[in-house]
Amino acid sequence: MEFSLIDRIRERTAQGRDDVRLGIGDDAALLTVPAGQELAVAIDTLVEGVHFPIGTASADIGWKALAVNLSDLAAMGATPAWALLALSLPKAEPAFIDELATGFAQLARAYRLALVGGDTTRGALTLSVAVHGFVPPGKALLRAGAQVGDVVFVTGTLGDAAAGLALLQRGGNADARSAYLIERLNRPTPRVAAGLALRGHAHACIDVSDGLLADLGHICTSSQVAAEIEVSLLPRSSALLDLFDDATSRQFALSGGDDYELCFTVPAQHVADVQADLARLGCGATRIGRIVEGSGVRVRDADGQWLEPEHRGWDHFGV
Amino acid sequence: MEFSLIDRIRERTAQGRDDVRLGIGDDAALLTVPAGQELAVAIDTLVEGVHFPIGTASADIGWKALAVNLSDLAAMGATPAWALLALSLPKAEPAFIDELATGFAQLARAYRLALVGGDTTRGALTLSVAVHGFVPPGKALLRAGAQVGDVVFVTGTLGDAAAGLALLQRGGNADARSAYLIERLNRPTPRVAAGLALRGHAHACIDVSDGLLADLGHICTSSQVAAEIEVSLLPRSSALLDLFDDATSRQFALSGGDDYELCFTVPAQHVADVQADLARLGCGATRIGRIVEGSGVRVRDADGQWLEPEHRGWDHFGV
Numbered sequence: 001m002e003f004s005l006i007d008r009i010r011e012r013t014a015q016g017r018d019d020v021r022l023g024i025g026d027d028a029a030l031l032t033v034p035a036g037q038e039l040a041v042a043i044d045t046l047v048e049g050v051h052f053p054i055g056t057a058s059a060d061i062g063w064k065a066l067a068v069n070l071s072d073l074a075a076m077g078a079t080p081a082w083a084l085l086a087l088s089l090p091k092a093e094p095a096f097i098d099e100l101a102t103g104f105a106q107l108a109r110a111y112r113l114a115l116v117g118g119d120t121t122r123g124a125l126t127l128s129v130a131v132h133g134f135v136p137p138g139k140a141l142l143r144a145g146a147q148v149g150d151v152v153f154v155t156g157t158l159g160d161a162a163a164g165l166a167l168l169q170r171g172g173n174a175d176a177r178s179a180y181l182i183e184r185l186n187r188p189t190p191r192v193a194a195g196l197a198l199r200g201h202a203h204a205c206i207d208v209s210d211g212l213l214a215d216l217g218h219i220c221t222s223s224q225v226a227a228e229i230e231v232s233l234l235p236r237s238s239a240l241l242d243l244f245d246d247a248t249s250r251q252f253a254l255s256g257g258d259d260y261e262l263c264f265t266v267p268a269q270h271v272a273d274v275q276a277d278l279a280r281l282g283c284g285a286t287r288i289g290r291i292v293e294g295s296g297v298r299v300r301d302a303d304g305q306w307l308e309p310e311h312r313g314w315d316h317f318g319v
Numbered sequence: 320m321e322f323s324l325i326d327r328i329r330e331r332t333a334q335g336r337d338d339v340r341l342g343i344g345d346d347a348a349l350l351t352v353p354a355g356q357e358l359a360v361a362i363d364t365l366v367e368g369v370h371f372p373i374g375t376a377s378a379d380i381g382w383k384a385l386a387v388n389l390s391d392l393a394a395m396g397a398t399p400a401w402a403l404l405a406l407s408l409p410k411a412e413p414a415f416i417d418e419l420a421t422g423f424a425q426l427a428r429a430y431r432l433a434l435v436g437g438d439t440t441r442g443a444l445t446l447s448v449a450v451h452g453f454v455p456p457g458k459a460l461l462r463a464g465a466q467v468g469d470v471v472f473v474t475g476t477l478g479d480a481a482a483g484l485a486l487l488q489r490g491g492n493a494d495a496r497s498a499y500l501i502e503r504l505n506r507p508t509p510r511v512a513a514g515l516a517l518r519g520h521a522h523a524c525i526d527v528s529d530g531l532l533a534d535l536g537h538i539c540t541s542s543q544v545a546a547e548i549e550v551s552l553l554p555r556s557s558a559l560l561d562l563f564d565d566a567t568s569r570q571f572a573l574s575g576g577d578d579y580e581l582c583f584t585v586p587a588q589h590v591a592d593v594q595a596d597l598a599r600l601g602c603g604a605t606r607i608g609r610i611v612e613g614s615g616v617r618v619r620d621a622d623g624q625w626l627e628p629e630h631r632g633w634d635h636f637g638v
Contacts, residue, residue: 021357025541026462027394027526028361030454033352038340041435042347043403043449047442075346084362086405086447116360117449123366124443128405130362130436135349143345207346222344 005087005097006118012105017114019081029116031082037134040078044069048125052186053168058096060186062103065127068209070111070190071260075207077141077199078133080111080192088123111192141198141205141264146223150203150265150291153274155191155283157237158212159249160184162256167243177239184237188260194285197277198264205264211255216263216297223265229289232302254299265291324406324416325437331424336433338400348435350401356453359397363388367444371505372487377415379505381422384446387528389430389509390579394526396460396518397452399430399511407442430511460517460524460583465542469522469584469610472593474510474602476556477531478568479503481575486562496558503556507579513604516596517583524583530574535582535616548608551621573618584610 010024022030033039046065048054056064066083073080085104089096108115113131164185167178191207198205204223206215212234216227234253241249261283266274271287278285299307329343341349352358365384367373375383385402392399404423408415427434432450483504486497510526517524523542525534531553535546553572560568580602585593590606597604618626 021456022459022461027391027524028359028397028450028452028459030395030459031358031360032456033358035354039350039352039358040347041350041401041403041451043405043436043438043447045405045407045438045440045442045447047407047440050441072346076349078347082360084360084449086362086364086449088364088366088443088445117362119362119364119447121364121366121445122369123364123445124407126407126440126442126445128362128364128438128447130403130405130449131347132360133347137340137351140341140349142341205346 005101005120006115008098008101009085009105009115012101013108013113013115017112020114020116023114023116024118031116034134036136038137038140040073040076040133040135040140041130042069042072043128043130044072045126045128056186058099059103061127062100063107063187065129066104066107067188067190067260069129069131070192071188071207071209073131073133074190074192074195075141075205075262076135077139077195077205078135079196080113080131080133082114082116082132083108084117084130085115086119086128088121088126090122090125139199141195141202143204143206143219144222146204146219146225146265146291147267148225148291148293150267151271151287152216152227152229152263152265152289152291153285154208154212154235154263154288155194155261155278155285157235158208158259158261159240159252159256160237161188161258162252163240163244177242180239185258188258190260191262191283193281194262194278194283197281198274201270201274202264202266205262208259208261208263209257211257212263213254213297219263219265220295220297225291226294227289227297228292228300229297230300231307233286233288235286324420324439325434327417327420328404328424328434331420332427332432332434336431339433339435342433342435343437350435353453355455357456357459359392359395359452359454359459360449361388361391362447362449363391364445364447375505377418378422380446381419382426382506384448385423385426386507386509386579388448388450389511390507390526390528392450392452393509393511393514394460394524394581395454396458396514397454398515399432399450399452401433401435401451402427403436403449404434405438405447407440407445409441409444458518460514460521462523462525462538462541465523465538465544465584465610466586467544467610467612469586470590470606471535471546471548471582471584471608471610472604473527473531473554473580473582473607474513474597474604475580476554477527477578477580478559478571478575479556480507480577481571482559482563496561499558504577507577509579510581510602512600513581513597513602516600517593520589520593521583521585524581527578527580527582528576530576531582532573532616538582538584539614539616544610545613546608546616547611547619548616549619550626552605552607554605
C-alpha cells in the first residue's frame with residue numbers, strides 16, 4: 001500500500017531539485033540546505049470529520065493537507081522546498097488514493113516542492129504533512145515583532161471558509177457563489193508569495209487558521225501589545241456578503257477559521273510599499289486596525305462602539 | 320490541548336542546541352544544518368492496534384514512536400538532531416499525555432534530540448514522528464551498495480519483538496524472560512551508535528522493521544544481488560530460545576518484525592574492524608550469510624538444505 005500513494009505523488013511532483021540528493025526509497029531522504037539559509041519546518045495534521053467534513057473529495061483532502069502546511073511557511077516568509085506525508089486510511093481504494101495524490105501534487109507542483117518521504121498505514125483517515133522551506137538568517141517573519149503604532153493588515157478576504165462550511169452543513173447549493181465559498185474551504189490558497197514579499201517590511205505575521213481574533217491574539221501575546229481593529233474594515237467577499245446577513249458574515253470574518261490568509265503588522269513608513277507589492281501579487285492586503293499598548297484584541301463597530309464578540313475563535317466543527 | 324503535550328515533551332528534552340534558532344511556538348521552527356552536512360529526514364506513523372497492541376502503556380507508545388524513526392536514521396548512519404510529533408488521540412487525559420511525553424522524552428534525551436514542532440488533534444490514537452539527522456556528504460549508508468562477496472551481518476538478536484507480541488496475545492507472563500521479550504517489543508533500542516560506526520565500512524544497511532527476510536530482500540533488490548543466509552547463525556536471545564521451540568523461534572528470527580536491529584553488508588577486509596567496533600558498543604554483530612549473484616534471499620538450514628520459509632515478512636498483527 002505504502003508505495004502506491006507515495007509513488008503516485010512523487011511521479012507527479014518535482015523530480016529535478018538538486019537539493020534532493022536521495023529521494024524516497026531508502027530509510028531516509030538525504031537533502032542539502034542552500035548555504036546561508038535557515039530551514040523552516042512545520043507539521044500539521046488533518047483528521048476527517050475534524051478538519052474537513054466527511055465526504056470531502058479526496059483531491060481536495062490532498063490539496064488541503066499540503067495547503068495548511070504551506071500556509072505555515074508563508075507566515076514565516078519561507079520558500080517551500082520539501083514535504084513528508086504520513087497518511088492513515090481505512091482501506092486502500094485505488095481511485096481514492098489516486099485522486100488524493102492528484103490534489104496534493106497539483107499544489108506541490110506550483111511550488112516545485114518535492115515529496116521526499118512518506119508512510120501509509122491503516123487507520124482512521126488522517127494526514128500529517130511536514131514541510132520544509134528556506135529563509136535567509138534573521139529574515140523570518142515571527143509573531144513576536146509587532147510594535148505600538150504598527151498598522152494591522154490581512155490578505156485576501158476573511159470568513160469565506162466558515163461560510164463554505166455553513167453551506168455544506170445546510171446541504172450545499174449549486175450556485176456559483178456557494179461553490180466559490182466551498183472552494184475557499186476545500187482548496188485554500190497558501191499566501192506564499194505574499195509572505196516572501198513581506199520580508200523586510202512586516203514586524204509580525206501569522207496565518208489565519210483558527211480565526212482572526214484568535215490568531216491576531218497570538219501576535220499580541222507574543223509581542224506583548226494589544227490590537228484594535230475596525231469591524232467595518234474587515235475584507236469580506238461579495239459571495240459572503242450576498243449569501244449571509246451582515247451580522248453572520250461579520251462573525252465569520254472575525255472568528256471563522258480555515259481562511260489561511262496572512263495577518264501581519266507593518267510600521268507606518270512601509271505601508272504604501274506593502275500595499276503596492278501585495279496588490280501586484282493579486283491577493284491584495286487590507287488595513288484593518290493598529291497595534292496599541294496593552295494586551296488582547298479589541299473590536300470597534302462602525303459607530304465606534306467596542307464589541308464583545310460572542311466567539312473568540314473557531315473550534316473546528318465544535319469538536 | 321496542543322500545547323500541553325508538546326510543552327511537556329519540550330520541557331523534558333534538549334533546550335540548548337544552538338542549531339535550533341527558533342523552537343516551538345511560532346508558525347514554524349527555524350533551524351540550521353551544520354556546514355558541510357547533509358540532512359537525513361524520515362517519517363513513520365504508529366497506529367493503535369496496528370503498530371502497537373491496544374492497552375500498551377502510553378510511556379511505551381511515546382518511546383516507540385520516536386524509536387522507530389531514530390532507527391531509520393541509524394540505518395542511514397545519521398546523527399539525530401530534531402523531531403516533529405503529530406499526535407491524534409480520542410480524548411485529552413492528562414495522565415496519558417504526561418506518560419506519553421515522559422516516554423518520548425526519555426529516548427530523546429539520550430540523543431540530545433530537540434522537539435521542534437508538534438500538532439495535537441482529536442482522532443483515533445495515531446502518532447506520526449518526523450526525524451532529522453546529519454550525515455557527511457557521501458557517507459550515508461544506503462540500501463543500494465551491497466556487492467557480491469560481502470558478508471551479511473545483523474546487530475543484536477532477532478525475533479524477540481515477535482515473541483513479545485505472541486506472549487502478550489496469549490495473556491502475558493510475569494517472569495523475567497517474558498518481561499524481557501515484551502520490553503523488546505515495546506521499547507526497541509535504535510542502533511544509532513552502530514549506524515555511525517558502520518560509516519566507511521558497510522556497503523549497504525537497513526533496519527529490520529518488517530522482518531529479516533523482507534528487509535534484507537530490500538537490500539538485494541536495491542543492490543541487484545542475492546543473499547544466502549544460514550539459519551543456524553541467526554542470533555537468538557536466551558529468553559527467546561527458552562520460551563519457544565526451535566521452529567517457532569527460527570520463524571520469529573527470520574520473519575518477525577519490530578526488532579529494529581540493523582542488517583548490513585561488509586566487504587571481507589572490513590569484517591574484523593566492524594566486529595570489534597560493534598562489540599565495543601555493546602550490541603555486537605553476528606555474521607549470518609553472504610551476498611552472491613542473483614536476486615532474492617535464500618535460507619539454508621543446519622543440514623545445508625534450502626528452506627522455503629512459510630512467511631517472507633511480517634504484516635503488523637495480520638492487518
